[in-house]
Amino acid sequence: MLRRSILPFRPWKFKIPAGFPPTPPSTRSSAAASAAATAEEEVDLSVPSSRSPDREETTKVRVRNPRRFLRDPWVSRLVFCHNLAGRGMIEDLRELLKQMIVDEGSNSSPTLCGILSDNFKGWDCNGLIWDNLANVYAETEMVHDALFVLGKMIDLNIQASILTFDSLMYSLRCTGLLCAPVEVACSENTYNTLIDSLCKQFRLNEAIRLFQEKRGCEFRPCIVTFNNFICCSCNMGYVGLANSFFSMMIKHGFIPNKYSYNTILHGLCGAGLMEEALRYSEDMERYGVEPDVVTYNVLVYGYHLLGMKSEAQKLIQRMVVKGLEPDIVTYTILISGHCRGGDVEEGLVMRQELLSRGFQLNIITYSVLLDCLFKMGRVDGVDWLVEEIRAVGLDLDHIAYSILINGYCRAGDIDRAIQLCRIMYIKKIPPNSYVHGAVLSYLCKREMLSDARWILDKLIESGQLLDVVLYNIVIDGYAKAGDMDDAVGLYEQIFNSGLTPTIVTFNSLIHGFCKSGMLNKARVLLHSLSLHGLSPNAVTYTTLMDAYRGEGNINVIVELLHEMVAKGVAPNVVTYSVIMKGFCEQGQMWVSRKILKDMYDKCISPDQIAYNTLIQGFCEAGNVEMGFFLHDEMLQKGLEPSPVTYNLLFNVLCLHGDLKNADRLLDMLVEKGVKLRKFAYSTVIQAHCIKGNACKAVLYFDKMVKAGFEISIKDYSAVINRLCKRNLLNDAKVFLKMMLRDGIPLDLELYVVMLNASRRQGDHRFEIELQAIIITSGLLCE
DNA sequence: GTAGGGTTAG
Incomplete structure (x- = not known):
């Protein structure tokens, strides 16, 4: 009763x-x-x-x-x-x-x-x-x-x-x-429920105040109260505070239970503090609290975040030895690990294995795979996976929908995205701010800023408390378009909406001012961050550094580097790439080379862009050997050179007339199935044309077509122009034939080039042929 | 108490 x-x-x-x-x-x-x-x-x-x-x-x-x-x-x-x-x-x-x-x-x-x-x-x-x-x-x-x-x-x-x-x-x-x-x-439970409520809303200060005011006289905290405090502190990123609550709980005479341990372990693992987490898990066992599947999952998650796959595997083995079966969360963490490492195939294989063993995947596991397929550009794989989700009788939830909508927006398929939004309304899962953000990003990336603003204004008018991220997206759109008046106007509106700007808001504004050449304003903004209770991050400093690099001001770059380090902001791979580019542009490639080496010492792995920056620096200075040395170093370090890396190398070889090596490299890469850009092929083809080696030009042109690139009149013109310049009219005719065969009509510009070449060589017959072609095409009416 | 989604810099 x-x-x-x-x-x-x-x-x-x-x-x-x-x-x-x-x-x-x-x-x-x-x-x-x-x-x-x-x-x-x-x-x-x-x-x-x-x-x-x-x-x-x-x-x-x-x-x-x-x-x-x-x-x-x-x-x-x-x-x-x-x-x-x-x-x-x-x-x-x-x-x-x-x-x-x-x-x-x-x-x-x-x-x-x-x-x-x-x-x-x-x-x-x-x-x-x-x-x-x-x-x-x-x-x-x-x-x-x-x-x-x-x-x-x-x-x-x-x-x-x-x-x-x-x-x-x-x-x-x-x-x-x-x-x-x-x-x-109040009942016994009322204050605990209220503390739980405040914690769930991240109102930790109020929860602590209530705890301090009411403890003893009006309520007695229980173990759940402390677990809630630990959980909230961890979720807000205050792992130290969570530790204090853990100790306080013991001082109050409570013996931490598995929830207390699992909660703090999750906080520590999320913060990357694996050693401390492992110490807690040892304590847990020592004090007779048996680790359960959640404990192991949390630790596996910690290793997954650090990219330590083998340690995660060892832990799972230990778990099995202890008689605990990995569950869907364990497998989802493993699949997510493969996906984060860019290996969606491995994730899909694991899914297949689980299905063959009769394991039922849930919507979270499928969401991880869907998101990864989109991020890897495998939009083709999404359809059948969604089909499988339906076939196994699962419903898409709001996160799965937002992954799909985001993915389609990024892939440029706005129709599909809007169709899914409609389905969300029908299914009574109204699109949330993640979905709105996807559409706004789509519009901003295409500079459809008035449309983006219209949507944002409608959302504001609807009276909902909007997410500041939505403002950030449109502010960034304005900043990238150089429209700082509207960017600042929208920034001011954030306050009217009862929200507060974030560091991302300011970074976009700083980027906008830099782009518009107002570097001083950008720097003033940097120093005004503290007034808003914000701290600059690596993006803030890197944005400014890149702006000063554009001005050739290496001194300010170094000054900013010192400032960021002094403020405890760690430079990352992007920061170092900008600094390297700055030094390369000043002709100081060896300083950049040292920076790249230093990155390894600081455990910051240089990525392809970092290497490409340095390779570009050496190549532009004519140091081909160093360009190739760095390419080899990339391979040694297990870093796959990107199409840009090869563009740089082909470009430098061709510029130096070393076509032998350019051909050799191109043949080798094609044979290995390395993905190249059209630029790599056309650089080599054009270099052969310049040298007058039309046979080789035809050979590589053919390879370029076979590689599946769409060939336009520009590609033919580039070759024909160069051949005509060298009066290799017969070879130019071969390319013209190929072009017409491919259904690409002759344009006036190329017609004039070929006409002049045939006149220079007295090839009247070809002159007439050309005129016939151009008249048939309807371009010459008179 | 554990697993999934959006915004910023090269």
């Missing part, structure tokens, strides 16, 4: 969200809807009295429009509810209420409350029904409905039980709808 509060209803402040309740759908016709105009009549109903619940007695109750009243399914179910309440069958009552609200779904509270207040006023158990209705809505996580019922209870002066408050607060703890407590008598 529910314990009824003896206090008047004045427990907590709740924010009833704007726009709630929504207008009830017209399909929900009920006795309440038409009862207002009808007079009350007395009818006999079999309703047990709460005073003598054992006896079923016929009670006369007054209702409006009795015929309609008894026919209405909602009313008859509520009569039954009263019947159950009167017999003290509270569990059955709650089950029936739950069934009713689950059938009707969210937003059903206005209708239900309407029926209750219009038809059951004065019934013996009515208060109990209201209280349980609020309670069941809260337990079913329909918090807006629960709040609506409570609001009506206040209006009708019906008391709510403490259990209902606790249940509601528990449901509200993640929503931000729960405010500070006012004068109230």
Whole structure:
């Protein structure tokens, strides 16, 4: 039986969200809807009295429009509810209420409350029904409905039980709808629920204040209170604080349980502090708390974040030895590890293995694979995987949808993305800020800024508290387009919306000012960050450094490097690449070379762009050997040279006329199936044309076509132009034939080039042929 | 208490 509060209803402040309740759908016709105009009549109903619940007695109750009243399914179910309440069958009552609200779904509270207040006023158990209705809505996580019922209870002066408050607060703890407590008598659990609520909303300071104020006199913390503090501290990135709470828990006489250990382990692993995490896991065993699957999963996740695959494998073996079976979370972490390493194939193989062993994957595992397929540019693989998700009977959830929408937007398929948005609405999973962000990014990348702004303004007008990321995306769009007035205007609007800018907001503004040549403004912005409680990061400094590099000011770059290091901001691979480029542009390639070596000492792995920067520096200075040496070094370090690396090498070989090596390299790479850009082929082809070796030019042109590149008139013109310049008209004719055969018509520019060459060589016959071609094409009308 | 999604720099 529910314990009824003896206090008047004045427990907590709740924010009833704007726009709630929504207008009830017209399909929900009920006795309440038409009862207002009808007079009350007395009818006999079999309703047990709460005073003598054992006896079923016929009670006369007054209702409006009795015929309609008894026919209405909602009313008859509520009569039954009263019947159950009167017999003290509270569990059955709650089950029936739950069934009713689950059938009707969210937003059903206005209708239900309407029926209750219009038809059951004065019934013996009515208060109990209201209280349980609020309670069941809260337990079913329909918090807006629960709040609506409570609001009506206040209006009708019906008391709510403490259990209902606790249940509601528990449901509200993640929503931000729960405010500070006012004068109230609390159950044992109330403060713990409120601390949990504040922690879930990342309001750690308030939670700590409440803990300090109320501890001892008004409530006694329990182990869950401390676990909540540990969890919140970890989630907010304060692992040190989490450690303190862990110690405090022990000082209060609590023995940490597996939840305490797993929570702190998760915090430590997430922060990359594996050694400390392992120490905790050893302590755990020492104090008799047996590690479970979650413990191992958390540790495996820690290794996964550090990219330590073999350690993760060892841990899984240990887990199996201890008799624990890896579960779907373990496998998802492993699949995610393969995906993060760029090996989606391995992830898919693992999925296949699991399926063959009869293992059911869930939507999270599939989401990891979908996201990776998009990031690897494997959009083709997405369709069949989505098909598989449907075939195994899984529904896409909001994250899976946002992965798909983001992926399609990035792949440029906006139609597909919008189609999915529509499906989300139909499925009642309204697109959230991740989805809005994907569409805004799509528009901004295509400089469709007025469209992006229109959408953002509509979202702002809708009155929802927007995510600052959405502002950041559009501000960055303006900054990249050099429109700093609008960028700054939108930045100011962030404050009007009650939000605060982030470091990303400022980085975009700094980038914009740099791009617009206002480096001083950018630097002022850097130093104003602290006023907003923000600290510059590697992106901030790197953006500024790159701007000064553009001005050839290596001194300021070095100054900024010192400043960032002094402020504890670690330079990353992008920072070093910019600095290397700066030195290379000053002709100091060997300084850059030293920086690259230093990166290894600092455990920052140079990537392809870092190597390409240095290779470009040496190649432009004419040091071909060093270019190739660095290429070899990349291979030694297990770094696959990128198409840009090869562009640089082919370019330098051709510039130096070393076509022998250029051919050799091209043949070797084609044979090895290395992916090259068209630039690599056309550089070699053109170099052969310049040298007058048309045969080789034809040979590599053919290879370029076979490599699957789309060939345009520009490619033919480049070759024909060069051959004509060397008066190799017959070879130029070969390419012209190939071009016409490929269905590419002659244009006026190329016609003039070839006409002049044929006139120079007195090839009148070809002159006439050319004129015939050009007239047939309709380009020469006169 | 464990696994999945968006914005910024070369």
